Amino acid sequence: MTVGEAGEKEVLARVLGQLSHADAAAVGPGDDCAVMRLAGDLVVTSDMMIEGPDFRLAWHTGFELGHKLAATNLSDVAAMGARPVGLTVSLACPRDTKVVLLEEIARGLDAACRTLAPGCGVVGGDLSTAPVLTAAVTALGDLEGRPAVLRSGAKVGDVVAYAGQLGLAGLGLSLLFAEAADDAGIAQAHAVAGLRASHPEALAAQLTPDPPIVAGPRAARAGATAMMDVSDGLSLDAARLAAASDGTLAFDSVALTAAFGVQGGQAVSVAAMLTGGEDHGLLATFDRAAALPEPFTAIGEVRQRGGGGAAVLLDGVPYEPRGWDPYRVLPPGA
Amino acid sequence: MTVGEAGEKEVLARVLGQLSHADAAAVGPGDDCAVMRLAGDLVVTSDMMIEGPDFRLAWHTGFELGHKLAATNLSDVAAMGARPVGLTVSLACPRDTKVVLLEEIARGLDAACRTLAPGCGVVGGDLSTAPVLTAAVTALGDLEGRPAVLRSGAKVGDVVAYAGQLGLAGLGLSLLFAEAADDAGIAQAHAVAGLRASHPEALAAQLTPDPPIVAGPRAARAGATAMMDVSDGLSLDAARLAAASDGTLAFDSVALTAAFGVQGGQAVSVAAMLTGGEDHGLLATFDRAAALPEPFTAIGEVRQRGGGGAAVLLDGVPYEPRGWDPYRVLPPGA
Numbered sequence: 001m002t003v004g005e006a007g008e009k010e011v012l013a014r015v016l017g018q019l020s021h022a023d024a025a026a027v028g029p030g031d032d033c034a035v036m037r038l039a040g041d042l043v044v045t046s047d048m049m050i051e052g053p054d055f056r057l058a059w060h061t062g063f064e065l066g067h068k069l070a071a072t073n074l075s076d077v078a079a080m081g082a083r084p085v086g087l088t089v090s091l092a093c094p095r096d097t098k099v100v101l102l103e104e105i106a107r108g109l110d111a112a113c114r115t116l117a118p119g120c121g122v123v124g125g126d127l128s129t130a131p132v133l134t135a136a137v138t139a140l141g142d143l144e145g146r147p148a149v150l151r152s153g154a155k156v157g158d159v160v161a162y163a164g165q166l167g168l169a170g171l172g173l174s175l176l177f178a179e180a181a182d183d184a185g186i187a188q189a190h191a192v193a194g195l196r197a198s199h200p201e202a203l204a205a206q207l208t209p210d211p212p213i214v215a216g217p218r219a220a221r222a223g224a225t226a227m228m229d230v231s232d233g234l235s236l237d238a239a240r241l242a243a244a245s246d247g248t249l250a251f252d253s254v255a256l257t258a259a260f261g262v263q264g265g266q267a268v269s270v271a272a273m274l275t276g277g278e279d280h281g282l283l284a285t286f287d288r289a290a291a292l293p294e295p296f297t298a299i300g301e302v303r304q305r306g307g308g309g310a311a312v313l314l315d316g317v318p319y320e321p322r323g324w325d326p327y328r329v330l331p332p333g334a
Numbered sequence: 335m336t337v338g339e340a341g342e343k344e345v346l347a348r349v350l351g352q353l354s355h356a357d358a359a360a361v362g363p364g365d366d367c368a369v370m371r372l373a374g375d376l377v378v379t380s381d382m383m384i385e386g387p388d389f390r391l392a393w394h395t396g397f398e399l400g401h402k403l404a405a406t407n408l409s410d411v412a413a414m415g416a417r418p419v420g421l422t423v424s425l426a427c428p429r430d431t432k433v434v435l436l437e438e439i440a441r442g443l444d445a446a447c448r449t450l451a452p453g454c455g456v457v458g459g460d461l462s463t464a465p466v467l468t469a470a471v472t473a474l475g476d477l478e479g480r481p482a483v484l485r486s487g488a489k490v491g492d493v494v495a496y497a498g499q500l501g502l503a504g505l506g507l508s509l510l511f512a513e514a515a516d517d518a519g520i521a522q523a524h525a526v527a528g529l530r531a532s533h534p535e536a537l538a539a540q541l542t543p544d545p546p547i548v549a550g551p552r553a554a555r556a557g558a559t560a561m562m563d564v565s566d567g568l569s570l571d572a573a574r575l576a577a578a579s580d581g582t583l584a585f586d587s588v589a590l591t592a593a594f595g596v597q598g599g600q601a602v603s604v605a606a607m608l609t610g611g612e613d614h615g616l617l618a619t620f621d622r623a624a625a626l627p628e629p630f631t632a633i634g635e636v637r638q639r640g641g642g643g644a645a646v647l648l649d650g651v652p653y654e655p656r657g658w659d660p661y662r663v664l665p666p667g668a
Binding site: 026027030031032033034035036037038041042043044045046047048049050052053054076077079080082086088089090091092123124125126128129130131132134136138139140141143148150151152227228229244 | 422
């Protein structure tokens with residue numbers, strides 16, 4: 001059955017049937033708004049993902065796509081040191097889309113919330129039509145009385161630390177474009193199974209990322225001075241944190257390689273770590289005296305930004321930040 | 335200059351340049367999340383609008399589109415009895431979209447917030463690429479210590495009241511399809527100027543709706559027992575409120591005609607009032623003893639739902655609810 005055949009009421013009922021209750025929702029889906037009760041200040045972030053530039057249904061199952069939609073937004077909430085409490089999800093698709101695809105996406109959204117951020121769930125959203133599958137997610141978090149951890153708080157001498165996978169998701173995307181896309185960069189479903197078997201860690205990082213959401217509030221409690229979600233490539237996002245904090249982030253390739261050179265059996269180069277994109281791990285800075293909370297690993301330090309100085313250094317040498325620009329970067333196969 | 339030529343950083347800077355500060359935003363755009371400080375429970379609603387099914391750039395200026403995006407979402411917040419405090423806005427467009435269009439949309443968003451909900455503003459969002467212009471808005475509101483006004487609280491004997499324009503926006507859409515679209519329903523820009531001159535109220539209601547946002551919290555303070563935003567047609571939304579409250583909404587055509595039969599010089603039929611869509615006024619119920627707050631007008635009463643009884647009556651006769659279904663309804667010209 002397609003969404004055009006089912007109509008909005010039936011599609012909505014089927015999608016809502018996949019969703020668990022969110023603990024903080026005094027009123028869930030079904031009224032003009034959801035109502036949320038929070039203990040502290042609210043954090044809010046929004047993101048839109050569109051079939052073509054942002055994902056390809058030839059590679060993702062609906063469940064995996066829903067999981068990724070949730071995970072990537074929960075990560076932005078965690079990066080403020082907040083606990084995720086709810087998502088709103090707007091889905092638009094062509095009228096000939098199967099209802100079961102939207103149900104699978106909803107199941108993936110719900111599963112990611114339950115796994116990565118227990119107590120969080122989908123509290124509202126919208127259904128519409130569009131030329132291609134389009135998903136807009138807003139994630140809400142509760143600071144629970146803590147101040148938000150901003151990008152701007154890093155101090156000279158702080159330890160630079162990272163939690164999560166690094167470079168694997170970008171490697172997964174490169175593999176998909178190399179092995180599961182035609183010469184024009186169009187995704188081909190048939191080759192994905194082989195890649196899942198040969199490169200399980202890289203494919204999982206790309207298709208169903210599992211960012212360390214609980215590490216966000218943990219870092220805040222441990223006194224993180226600055227933090228951000230790494231989504232566009234470590235070097236590019238590090239340059240943003242460095243700019244916000246008026247410092248330089250100096251990475252150490254030996255520390256990077258020791259911590260992230262082999263992830264789940266998959267070798268990852270330092271270049272892949274610094275430019276991969278879609279990592280959705282947490283980049284944070286801590287006072288040198290602080291004990292790093294699990295699973296953060298030290299990978300560098302904050303230095304003074306010299307006049308005209310670089311935002312990012314690798315082994316003391318300026319490193320040109322590179323990563324993802326939605327309007328400019330073309331996929332590797334294009 | 336196109337967004338593809340400018341790149342994300344430049345587009346973002348230009349869009350952010352159009353936006354005012356939101357009073358409740360402790361941290362605005364630029365970090366992983368915005369941070370909002372609220373006095374009471376949070377209400378949250380999300381909506382997605384896509385060029386083609388939801389709007390047509392041949393009819394709307396960018397400013398008007400931004401205004402409408404904000405107004406329609408602010409209205410959902412007001413319908414809970416909450417004060418709007420912030421919007422997040424995700425915009426996706428083709429790479430050859432002019433940057434100035436996104437700037438105009440941002441100006442319209444900001445102007446609608448300043449006019450309709452002073453203190454509210456855009457606090458975050460996202461930029462991406464899509465085959466057609468796509469906008470996803472999330473609106474946040476503060477209940478300021480009041481309980482939310484739900485759809486489910488209407489009691490038998492309550493007065494049914496309405497605030498805002500009614501039927502004009504649907505009339506505007508019909509006029510646009512009749513006079514400013516080709517035989518295939520494709521919007522044609524050249525005829526819009528004439529319609530704006532001949533039917534200013536209907537065109538304004540469709541292109542730049544001005545819902546009575548401040549009336550939402552006012553209704554809550556006046557003891558509204560139930561409330562909702564009317565977006566899909568009064569009869570269809572009334573049936574939803576009736577179902578949630580397990581009652582029947584009985585409309586009086588004399589009262590409807592007296593209050594809404596002529597709006598700004600434009601005659602509106604009762605049928606247009608009941609089925610128009612995109613009104614974004616507030617439908618509310620009040621105890622019979624309550625004084626109706628401005629600008630609410632009584633248009634009916636809540637009655638007991640008989641066994642198998644109708645959700646909506648007009649002059650005592652069952653009225654089949656009709657309105658907008660995004661997956662089923664085709665535009666009049668298609």
